[in-house]
Amino acid sequence: MVTVLVPGPLRTESGGASRLEVDSGGTLRAVLDEVSRRWPRLGRRLRDERGELRRYVNVYVDGEDCRMLDGQETPVPSGAEVQVLPSVAGGSAPAAAAEVFDGDRVLAENFAPWVLELGLSVAETGPDWATLRLPWSDRLAREGGALSGQALMAAADTATVIAVSAARGGFVPMTTVQLSTTFQRPVLGSDVLVTARLTKLGRTMAFADITMTAKGTLVAHATTVYALL
Amino acid sequence: MTVLLLIGTAKGLFLARRDRVGDAWDVSVPQFPMTSVYAVGVDTRRSTPRLLAGVDSSHFGPSVAVSDDLGGCWREPDHAPLAFPADTDTALRRVWAIAPGPAAEPDLVWAGTEPGAVFRSTNGGTTYDLVRGLWEHPHRPRWGEGFGGQAFHTILPHPTDPRRVLVAISTGGVYRTEDGGESWQASNTGIQAVFLPEPDRFPEFGQCVHKVARDAGDPERLYLQNHHGVYRSDDDGRSWTSIADSLPSDFGFPIVAHPRRGGTVWNFPLTADAQRFPVDFKCRVFRSTDAGSTWAPQAYGLPAAPFYPSVLRDAMCVDDGDPAGVYFGTRTGEVYASADEGDSWALAAAHLPDVLCVRAVRL
Numbered sequence: 098m099v100t101v102l103v104p105g106p107l108r109t110e111s112g113g114a115s116r117l118e119v120d121s122g123g124t125l126r127a128v129l130d131e132v133s134r135r136w137p138r139l140g141r142r143l144r145d146e147r148g149e150l151r152r153y154v155n156v157y158v159d160g161e162d163c164r165m166l167d168g169q170e171t172p173v174p175s176g177a178e179v180q181v182l183p184s185v186a187g188g189s190a191p192a193a194a195a196e197v198f199d200g201d202r203v204l205a206e207n208f209a210p211w212v213l214e215l216g217l218s219v220a221e222t223g224p225d226w227a228t229l230r231l232p233w234s235d236r237l238a239r240e241g242g243a244l245s246g247q248a249l250m251a252a253a254d255t256a257t258v259i260a261v262s263a264a265r266g267g268f269v270p271m272t273t274v275q276l277s278t279t280f281q282r283p284v285l286g287s288d289v290l291v292t293a294r295l296t297k298l299g300r301t302m303a304f305a306d307i308t309m310t311a312k313g314t315l316v317a318h319a320t321t322v323y324a325l326l
Numbered sequence: 327m328t329v330l331l332l333i334g335t336a337k338g339l340f341l342a343r344r345d346r347v348g349d350a351w352d353v354s355v356p357q358f359p360m361t362s363v364y365a366v367g368v369d370t371r372r373s374t375p376r377l378l379a380g381v382d383s384s385h386f387g388p389s390v391a392v393s394d395d396l397g398g399c400w401r402e403p404d405h406a407p408l409a410f411p412a413d414t415d416t417a418l419r420r421v422w423a424i425a426p427g428p429a430a431e432p433d434l435v436w437a438g439t440e441p442g443a444v445f446r447s448t449n450g451g452t453t454y455d456l457v458r459g460l461w462e463h464p465h466r467p468r469w470g471e472g473f474g475g476q477a478f479h480t481i482l483p484h485p486t487d488p489r490r491v492l493v494a495i496s497t498g499g500v501y502r503t504e505d506g507g508e509s510w511q512a513s514n515t516g517i518q519a520v521f522l523p524e525p526d527r528f529p530e531f532g533q534c535v536h537k538v539a540r541d542a543g544d545p546e547r548l549y550l551q552n553h554h555g556v557y558r559s560d561d562d563g564r565s566w567t568s569i570a571d572s573l574p575s576d577f578g579f580p581i582v583a584h585p586r587r588g589g590t591v592w593n594f595p596l597t598a599d600a601q602r603f604p605v606d607f608k609c610r611v612f613r614s615t616d617a618g619s620t621w622a623p624q625a626y627g628l629p630a631a632p633f634y635p636s637v638l639r640d641a642m643c644v645d646d647g648d649p650a651g652v653y654f655g656t657r658t659g660e661v662y663a664s665a666d667e668g669d670s671w672a673l674a675a676a677h678l679p680d681v682l683c684v685r686a687v688r689l
Contacts, residue, residue, distance in 0.1 A: 106385075106386075107386065137404040137405050138402075138404050141387065141389075141405070141406045142383075142385075142386035142387060143386070145387060145417035146409035146412070146417055146418065147410075147415060147416075147417050149417065151385065151386065151387050153384055153385045154385060154386065183386075184385070
């Protein structure tokens with residue numbers, strides 16, 4: 098015996114019953130076939146004439162969404178509970194499995210070639226921050242041998258984009274509105290870690306605070322304001 | 327004389343009634359709430375008109391319901407009243423048209439669907455069978471779809487010859503049968519497809535026809551609102567000529583013929599495909615009383631302020647009164663009614679969901 102739970106809007110099709118006891122077990126398809134045989138009007142609200150589950154009807158077998166299991170081939174053991182629920186709204190697709198945020202990919206796909214030539218890589222990202230590594234290169238050094246401020250500013254700017262993208266779960270179009278940098282110590286021959294923290298992420302604006310360190314020492318500090326497009 | 331107005335919307339079917347011109351309309355609560363009602367039919371071949379409604383729920387799918395007490399209660403069969411046969415491997419998405427057949431066959435009802443197919447009922451619209459002759463037409467794989475989806479939205483049974491039916495699909499164009507639905511021929515001679523490159527703008531089929539109406543006086547005469555183009559046929563749809571010259575725009579969706587008097591027809595022009603607003607942002611219905619040779623605006627009583635909503639292909643209708651009532655509904659949920667063939671208008675209902683279709687009958 099399997100129990101089928103009927104949602105409120107469909108109880109007119111089950112004689113008002115919220116729980117149906119169905120003999121047939123085996124697979125979800127067999128259960129729904131039996132539902133269709135005994136309550137045909139309920140059955141056709143759940144599946145179309147090809148026998149496919151309607152797009153915005155969700156069916157849970159003992160609490161698990163059948164679409165995350167084997168669909169209608171999902172085994173339904175005796176005693177199981179099959180719950181029918183309309184999805185939150187016609188129009189909302191079933192939630193996709195959350196994708197892992199890939200900062201290096203955002204970096205590779207969204208920046209000008211000369212920025213990519215800085216050799217930046219994403220060291221780590223969090224819910225509202227990102228740390229990028231700017232590797233030392235003689236090509237980035239100015240007269241006197243220290244790292245150019247222009248390279249640090251570009252790195253700070255880029256780190257903000259990665260931090261916003263990390264917070265949003267993927268790249269979103271945006272543009273820099275303001276970037277203010279203080280250069281506090283020279284960098285000589287070492288990589289710089291650039292950490293952008295979002296101090297506020299709004300619907301259309303993002304604010305970030307960026308620290309740049311070399312060998313554990315602060316070398317530059319920046320603040321940015323971004324418009325999210 | 328009481329008028330019953332059926333208003334299909336994106337969130338259910340509203341029934342509006344009034345007993346006398348000048349009375350306020352009594353508008354019901356929504357029936358089939360939270361379903362889209364793209365098609366309603368009124369079958370006046372019975373002593374009490376039968377109402378038919380194509381309803382579809384975004385969650386629980388489409389169906390067709392029937393009422394024999396003017397909307398007091400609705401019924402539908404246990405098994406799907408209208409479904410694609412198993413061998414087609416196709417599922418019904420929506421019913422777009424419900425058309426009672428000619429008087430000689432009082433139980434014949436046609437339905438047009440998305441995906442594009444025509445169905446036929448021989449029990450008064452309770453259950454339907456796929457019209458295979460059209461489903462298996464060699465053109466079918468090349469029919470396209472308009473912005474609203476691919477659907478047979480127009481079905482015009484010939485009033486005296488039950489073997490003849492004209493149907494139209496967006497996009498595909500007009501098709502005709504002369505043998506009751508066994509075989510179908512594309513019938514788009516003279517109709518333009520502006521979205522195709524020159525010199526292929528007059529193809530055998532593929533036109534985006536928006537709506538077709540049949541003349542009341544001469545059943546061989548038809549009026550057609552195209553995706554750019556307004557046409558008339560005087561040979562039951564075999565060929566078409568433009569009647570758009572005196573309209574402010576040849577774009578729009580509905581076209582409706584007078585219920586009895588030949589040569590009279592209404593439409594609601596929009597500026598253009600890419601400018602789907604009433605021409606000059608004015609709420610105006612256009613009427614021709616000479617079969618489309620000349621058209622004149624009718625706006626007395628309609629809003630004077632800039633007006634932006636459009637009127638969908640089935641959201642304009644006439645009743646069968648004398649003088650004829652004319653009705654239209656907007657995507658912003660207003661319904662306007664005229665009891666004098668469009669000469670003057672008044673608001674019948676407001677603040678409804680998007681109006682998808684209207685049909686009216688005098689009781």
